[in-house]
Amino acid sequence: MPTIYDVAREAGVSAATVSRVLNGRRTVDPEMVARVLTAVRELGYRPNAVARNLRRSRTTLWAVIISDIGNPFFTATVRGIEDVARQAGYSVVLCNSDEDPVKEETYVTAALSEQMAGVIISSSGSVKAARNLLDSPVPVVAIDRQLPRGAVDTVVVDNEAGARAATRHLQEAGYTKIACITGPEGVSTADLRLRGYTEALSAEPVVVRADFREKGGYDAMASLLSSGSRPDAVFVANNLMTVGALRCLTDRGVEVPAEMGLVGFDEIPWADLVRPSLTTVAQPTYELGRMAARLLVDRIATPSAQPATVVLPAELLPRQSSARPR
Ligand code: RIB
Numbered sequence: 001m002p003t004i005y006d007v008a009r010e011a012g013v014s015a016a017t018v019s020r021v022l023n024g025r026r027t028v029d030p031e032m033v034a035r036v037l038t039a040v041r042e043l044g045y046r047p048n049a050v051a052r053n054l055r056r057s058r059t060t061l062w063a064v065i066i067s068d069i070g071n072p073f074f075t076a077t078v079r080g081i082e083d084v085a086r087q088a089g090y091s092v093v094l095c096n097s098d099e100d101p102v103k104e105e106t107y108v109t110a111a112l113s114e115q116m117a118g119v120i121i122s123s124s125g126s127v128k129a130a131r132n133l134l135d136s137p138v139p140v141v142a143i144d145r146q147l148p149r150g151a152v153d154t155v156v157v158d159n160e161a162g163a164r165a166a167t168r169h170l171q172e173a174g175y176t177k178i179a180c181i182t183g184p185e186g187v188s189t190a191d192l193r194l195r196g197y198t199e200a201l202s203a204e205p206v207v208v209r210a211d212f213r214e215k216g217g218y219d220a221m222a223s224l225l226s227s228g229s230r231p232d233a234v235f236v237a238n239n240l241m242t243v244g245a246l247r248c249l250t251d252r253g254v255e256v257p258a259e260m261g262l263v264g265f266d267e268i269p270w271a272d273l274v275r276p277s278l279t280t281v282a283q284p285t286y287e288l289g290r291m292a293a294r295l296l297v298d299r300i301a302t303p304s305a306q307p308a309t310v311v312l313p314a315e316l317l318p319r320q321s322s323a324r325p326r
Pocket of ligand 1: 071073144145183189190212237238239240266
């Protein structure tokens with residue numbers, strides 16, 4: 001069954017333009033009207049009258065699409081969203097894309113067809129999902145990660161500054177061969193943290209890409225240990241990969257911080273309870289969520305306002321894992 005997005009793609013216009021043509025708005029360029037009507041005829045598109053009527057009476061539900069429900073980073077973030085949403089009279093439907101762009105696309109299609117009042121998304125990198133969100137009239141806010149395409153309200157932490165601070169901290173501690181384990185290419189947090197590391201480095205970057213998950217961090221650490229030129233410190237770009245890297249160092253009997261310095265992006269609740277305690281770069285997770293929700297409330301109220309980007313500070317928390325013995 002062709003959708004309004006298929007008609008839009010076929011006609012080379014946005015879904016909002018297709019909607020205006022089918023609702024008889026006279027503000028649309030005649031050449032576009034012709035393209036839309038041709039696409040409707042050729043695809044055999046039938047407007048869903050129920051959906052069109054419902055669209056006018058939107059629900060009080062927000063879809064919150066996160067990239068990994070198994071990652072504790074999102075617990076406080078979603079809590080921050082929910083607290084503001086409830087105060088504003090909205091309820092939250094939580095969707096987990098599992099760092100899988102195809103799964104993300106199914107959740108975006110569901111959110112848009114179920115008349116959600118708004119969407120908050122931490123993108124897993126699907127360009128198609130981003131395009132469908134941008135083409136739809138549903139208000140959207142990006143949280144934690146930028147959308148891979150287009151301009152929407154966005155709340156992120158200063159990923160580059162946090163990564164620069166972590167790398168410089170390792171340099172000041174006396175480490176000279178600092179590697180970086182980061183996430184998938186095309187995901188903004190992975191790429192921006194890598195950029196911060198590279199900017200701070202005074203030597204040749206040593207980089208291993210992984211999947212933001214524990215096993216990916218473990219395998220990336222193992223590959224660094226078995227490489228010809230073994231690093232003496234590593235900056236890891238998120239909490240789950242840091243746990244994996246730490247587990248690998250323990251399994252291989254590598255002494256932290258004496259043989260390997262370690263800094264991980266994302267605070268971890270038990271970071272100061274283990275020995276050596278773990279140096280991290282903390283994100284204001286609850287505030288990220290609150291800020292994203294406040295932007296969505298404002299966007300629902302003023303759809304035509306210019307998109308805003310809010311950048312919150314990350315904080316380096318120095319502990320024992322990066323204190324190289326003199
Ligand atoms: O561990 C969660 C953090 O790492 C988030 O910033 C997420 O985007 C991933 O990069």
